[in-house]
Amino acid sequence: ERSYTLTLLPGDGIGPEVVAVAKDVLSLTASLEGIKFHFKEMPMGGSALDAAGVPLPDETLDTAKGSDAVLLGAIGGYKWDKNEKHLKPETGLLQLRVGLGVYANLRPAVVLPQLVHASTLKKEVAEGVDLMVVRELTGGIYFGKPRGFGTNDNNEDIGFNTELYSASEIDRIARVAFEVARKRNGKLCSVDKANVLEASMLWRKRVTMLASEYPDVELSHMYVDNAAMQLIRDPKQFDTIVTNNIFGDILSDEASMLTGSIGMLPSASIGESGPGLFEPIHGSAPDIAGQDKANPLATVLSAAMLLKYGLGEESAAQRIEAAVIETLNRGFRTGDIFSSGTTLVGCKRMGEEVLKCV
Amino acid sequence: ERSYTLTLLPGDGIGPEVVAVAKDVLSLTASLEGIKFHFKEMPMGGSALDAAGVPLPDETLDTAKGSDAVLLGAIGGYKWDKNEKHLKPETGLLQLRVGLGVYANLRPAVVLPQLVHASTLKKEVAEGVDLMVVRELTGGIYFGKPRGFGTNDNNEDIGFNTELYSASEIDRIARVAFEVARKRNGKLCSVDKANVLEASMLWRKRVTMLASEYPDVELSHMYVDNAAMQLIRDPKQFDTIVTNNIFGDILSDEASMLTGSIGMLPSASIGESGPGLFEPIHGSAPDIAGQDKANPLATVLSAAMLLKYGLGEESAAQRIEAAVIETLNRGFRTGDIFSSGTTLVGCKRMGEEVLKCV
Ligand SMILES: CC(C)[C@H](C(=O)O)[C@@H](O)C(=O)O
Ligand SMILES: CC(C)[C@H](C(=O)O)[C@@H](O)C(=O)O
Numbered sequence: 001e002r003s004y005t006l007t008l009l010p011g012d013g014i015g016p017e018v019v020a021v022a023k024d025v026l027s028l029t030a031s032l033e034g035i036k037f038h039f040k041e042m043p044m045g046g047s048a049l050d051a052a053g054v055p056l057p058d059e060t061l062d063t064a065k066g067s068d069a070v071l072l073g074a075i076g077g078y079k080w081d082k083n084e085k086h087l088k089p090e091t092g093l094l095q096l097r098v099g100l101g102v103y104a105n106l107r108p109a110v111v112l113p114q115l116v117h118a119s120t121l122k123k124e125v126a127e128g129v130d131l132m133v134v135r136e137l138t139g140g141i142y143f144g145k146p147r148g149f150g151t152n153d154n155n156e157d158i159g160f161n162t163e164l165y166s167a168s169e170i171d172r173i174a175r176v177a178f179e180v181a182r183k184r185n186g187k188l189c190s191v192d193k194a195n196v197l198e199a200s201m202l203w204r205k206r207v208t209m210l211a212s213e214y215p216d217v218e219l220s221h222m223y224v225d226n227a228a229m230q231l232i233r234d235p236k237q238f239d240t241i242v243t244n245n246i247f248g249d250i251l252s253d254e255a256s257m258l259t260g261s262i263g264m265l266p267s268a269s270i271g272e273s274g275p276g277l278f279e280p281i282h283g284s285a286p287d288i289a290g291q292d293k294a295n296p297l298a299t300v301l302s303a304a305m306l307l308k309y310g311l312g313e314e315s316a317a318q319r320i321e322a323a324v325i326e327t328l329n330r331g332f333r334t335g336d337i338f339s340s341g342t343t344l345v346g347c348k349r350m351g352e353e354v355l356k357c358v
Numbered sequence: 359e360r361s362y363t364l365t366l367l368p369g370d371g372i373g374p375e376v377v378a379v380a381k382d383v384l385s386l387t388a389s390l391e392g393i394k395f396h397f398k399e400m401p402m403g404g405s406a407l408d409a410a411g412v413p414l415p416d417e418t419l420d421t422a423k424g425s426d427a428v429l430l431g432a433i434g435g436y437k438w439d440k441n442e443k444h445l446k447p448e449t450g451l452l453q454l455r456v457g458l459g460v461y462a463n464l465r466p467a468v469v470l471p472q473l474v475h476a477s478t479l480k481k482e483v484a485e486g487v488d489l490m491v492v493r494e495l496t497g498g499i500y501f502g503k504p505r506g507f508g509t510n511d512n513n514e515d516i517g518f519n520t521e522l523y524s525a526s527e528i529d530r531i532a533r534v535a536f537e538v539a540r541k542r543n544g545k546l547c548s549v550d551k552a553n554v555l556e557a558s559m560l561w562r563k564r565v566t567m568l569a570s571e572y573p574d575v576e577l578s579h580m581y582v583d584n585a586a587m588q589l590i591r592d593p594k595q596f597d598t599i600v601t602n603n604i605f606g607d608i609l610s611d612e613a614s615m616l617t618g619s620i621g622m623l624p625s626a627s628i629g630e631s632g633p634g635l636f637e638p639i640h641g642s643a644p645d646i647a648g649q650d651k652a653n654p655l656a657t658v659l660s661a662a663m664l665l666k667y668g669l670g671e672e673s674a675a676q677r678i679e680a681a682v683i684e685t686l687n688r689g690f691r692t693g694d695i696f697s698s699g700t701t702l703v704g705c706k707r708m709g710e711e712v713l714k715c716v
Contacts, residue, residue, distance in 0.1 A: 090553045120590055125478045141499075141521060141555065148556050152524050159560030160522040163499060167515040193604070195448045197499065198506050202517030228608045229615035232478055232590065246551070250586045250608055257587035 003036040004068040004311055007275070009044040009060065009096075012089060013284025014294035014347075015073025021296035021351030022071060022303040025320060028358050029307075033316040040067060044096070045075030045089035045284075055092025061099045069310035070100065070277045071303060074284035098138050102269035102277050103169070104176040105135040105248065106309065109235075109255040109265060114328045118260035118337050121232075126258065131238040132184060133255055134177040135248025137269055139169045140199070142245045163199045165244065170206040172272070177242035178214040187239035189220045191227045191247055203244065224251070231255055256281055263295030263336040266302035268309045278306040292346035295334035297324055300354060323357035330357075361394040362426040362669055365633070367402040367418065367454075370447060371642025372652035372705075373431025379654035379709030380429060380661040383678060386716050387665075391674040398425060402454070403433025403447040403642075413450025419457045427668035428458065428635045429661060432642035456496050460627035460635050461527070462534040463493040463606065464667065467593075467613040467623065472686045476618035476695050479590075484616065489596040490542060491613055492535040493606025495627055497527045498557070500603045521557045523602065528564040530630070535600035536572040545597035547578045549585045549605055561602065582609070589613055614639055621653030621694040624660035626667045636664040650704035653692040655682055658712060681715035688715075 008023060010016035023039060030037050042060040049055050055075075064070045075089040085091060111119060111129040119126035144162030152158050174190070181188040190207045192200035204221055211219045222230065224247045230237060231251065235258050243251060256265045262282050270276040280298030288294060301324060308317035332353045333342040345353065366381060368374035381397060388395050400418040407413050413433075422428045433447040443449060469477060469487040477484035502520030510516050532548070539546040548565045550558035562579055569577045580588065582605045588595060589609065593616050601609060614623045620640050628634040638656030646652060659682060666675035690711045691700040703711065 085556075085559070088553060094554070120480055120483045120592075121478055122480055144518070149560065154524075154526070157525040157560060158522060159555075159557040160502070160520060161555045161557050162518055162520055164516060164518040166510050166512075168512070193607075195446060196452070197517075197519045198443075199517040199519050201443070202507065202515060225607045225611040228586070228612040229620070232612065232615045233618075234478075247608075249551075249583045250605075253583040254586040254590065254612065257590045260591075262587070 001034055001036050003038070005038045005040060005066070007064045007067040007070045008039055008041045009064070009070060009072040010041065011044050011073040011075040011284065012046040012077050013074055013286045013289040015075065015284055017292065017294050017347045018280065018296040018299040019071065019073040021347060021354070022299040024351055025300050025323070025354055025358060026303050028355055029316050029319055032358065033313070033319065035313065035316060044072070045092055046077050046080045048092065049080060049083070049087060049089065055087065055089050056095045056099070061096065064096065064100060064275060067275050069275045069306045071299070071306055072277060072279035073299060074280065074282065076284045077286040094142065096277065097269060098143065100277055101138065101271035101274060103136060103138040104173055104270050105137040106180065106268045106270070107133045107135060107252040107256065107265070107281060109133065109259050111259045112264070112328065115259070115261045115264065115337055117339055119258060120260055121258060125235070126260070129235045129258060131235065131255060132180060132240045133248060133252040134173065134180055134240060134242040135252055136169070136173040136243070136245050139165055140245035163197065163246070165199050165203055167202065167206055170203050171210060174207045174210050174242060177240060178210065178217050181217045181240035182214065185239040186216055187218045189222055189238055189241050191222050191224050191241055191243040191251065193224050194221070195223060207242070227251055228254060231258060252281070261337050262298070263334060264297050264301065266298055266305050268302070268305040270309055276306065276310040278302040278310060292348055293335055294347045295336050296347050296351050300324055319358060323354050326357040327353045359392055359394050361396070363396045363398060363424070365422045365425040365428040366397055366399045367422070367428060367430040368399065369402050369431040369433040369642060370404040370435050371432055371644045371647040373433065373642055375650065375652050375705045376638065376654040376657040377429060377431040379705060379712070380657040382709055383658050383681070383712055383716060384661050386713055387674050387677055390716065391671065391677065393671065393674060402430070403450055404435050404438045406450065407438060407441070407445060407447065413445065413447050414453045419454065422454065422458060422633060425633050427633045427664045429657070429664055430635060430637035431657060432638065432640065434642045435644040452500065454635065455627060456501065458635055459496065459629035459632060461494060461496040462531055462628050463495040464538065464626045464628070465491045465493060465610040465614065465623070465639060467491065467617050469617045470622070470686065473617070473619045473622065473695055475697055477616060478618055479616060483593065484618070487593045487616060489593065489613060490538055490598045491606060491610040492531065492538055492598060492600040493610055494527070494531040494601070494603050497523055498603035521555065521604070523557050523561055525560065525564055528561050529568060532565045532568050532600060535598060536568065536575050539575045539598035540572065543597040544574055545576050547580055547596055547599050549580050549582050549599055549601040549609065551582050552579070553581060565600070585609055586612060589616060610639070619695050620656070621692065622655050622659065624656050624663050626660070626663040628667055634664065634668040636660040636668060650706055651693055652705045653694050654705050654709050658682055677716060681712050684715040685711045
């Protein structure tokens, strides 16, 4: 019997509700697949701030590091929005990413046939969209130094950040992206702003150099402004996209909204070795927290990514993905993806329906 | 008789074709409105590189500075894509912006009733979209120092750029945006990444401080990743958006593609005093250059913005805008906005039809 320790970080807002569902789905899947999970639930984000005064307590990071994979719900809320930087829930998330060394963020955006109508795009444009954004997650302007506040020669306040990439940082994320593209449809589009930024020029140079090692992958390059347009004009032109931290933040959110159902979209963040971090792409949705209205499917699908990318448990991952599809086919919908003719259910009930299909 | 000197920068690709049309439209409008234009045509971009070895010759910048307003076609092309940075057409454009001190880039994205079908968004989502992106144009990561290439402690290549804003840079663009919002529907959304970047934290602080001077404008703040989503989910929620240089580059292109007709969209770049720079938002489209296929309406509408924002000639501006609408109502369309039941025309013929309506 394979046995794994999983760190659960429910976090804030709807986080605890959706993680509870995913935990049940993981448990049942495990028993059917001959896997054993030890769950360790730890505080993180705003709830950790309230309880322990920091957004990522040391014990949480240590537990996460010592486990086989980490499942996060969501963090943040109005309550902590005005906090100083080091006391923001978001800072805890950034610390967790760096602490785990998960430099590759995989964010699929898939329009499921059952949910085509949810997209604000025309049916013929949305139908069949199936792309993956590979975002660099532990470098670039999010972490580059120098950063901070100061004054300039005119004694005016200034705020500044540094966008910086090294060759090895680019190479390792590019390799992940080439590998991902290879397992998908073999098309990789690298997005940068190499017509203006030196950091992007190096990015383009390194990605281009690596391409010779992946002759089976068709590499193209696109400027970020054009990519933001092309995602709307014709999202089906994309298979795998690789880009830096900040462009990836923007483009992966844009791509996910093309599907119209961000309550459905998971993500995986992985590093060279050590546990990966898996989380829904949606936020903590404080306005509906505790009302049993959240869509738990993005977290359930994140659990599937955890099994696949984090533990190599392909068959268990497929079992969960199939259960989610079957639940949709049976017509169950939370409010965010509801349409007439389907059955509106809450977060808990959606979880129960998925369990029936696992 | 009011008399103005206009610098025309046809540039590369389809630039010369579309600027020729706009020039004719400006000339006829002038004669009807009792205005006199002196046109000075100067090289810029790739064509200047070929002719003079630099993307922005000194005489071009001097002429532009000495004129009342500048109309640019488009620059760039495959031919110069691999040039070193200081020999890229794009570098000439950045030098022109800084040289003219045009720190405020106004980019309207409007879905005209005649062209709703061109959007990839569902009709009910696209219909009535009318927003303006006010992008900071001469600061931030485009120009921040230090920038360049180097090596790190591991002797690896690095590439880096600096995102930097000073209080006065933020204040002046925010003021333009508040003024623009005031003349529109009184709603201003400031977009930043203040949950991560210090440069954005200062941005948000200054914009918030200025809000008290514009009590009639309703100010909101949004993170850039969320803005990229909201533009797709519900673009009608936006009236005026203000943001930094790089986020504005991405979001204004995204917003323009929502309309599905980027061949229709103009832009204005203005500074404290001195001539403004007016240009279509589309590129040089080398693949259709010289084939009389380009849509000249974005440049014609840029000429209208030139009259309005550059010269304060409101009535002449309205005359041109009305002529464009009337031309569309008469059913004339270039290939990019063609749909069955309309009349397909080339660039020149479209220009002639607009002239009939001026
Ligand atoms: C919360 C925030 C720091 C984070 C990011 O910008 O990376 C989020 O937007 C995301 O994409 O996971
Ligand atoms: C050509 C390029 C330098 C330019 C920019 O990034 O500003 C363009 O994308 C634009 O938006 O005008």
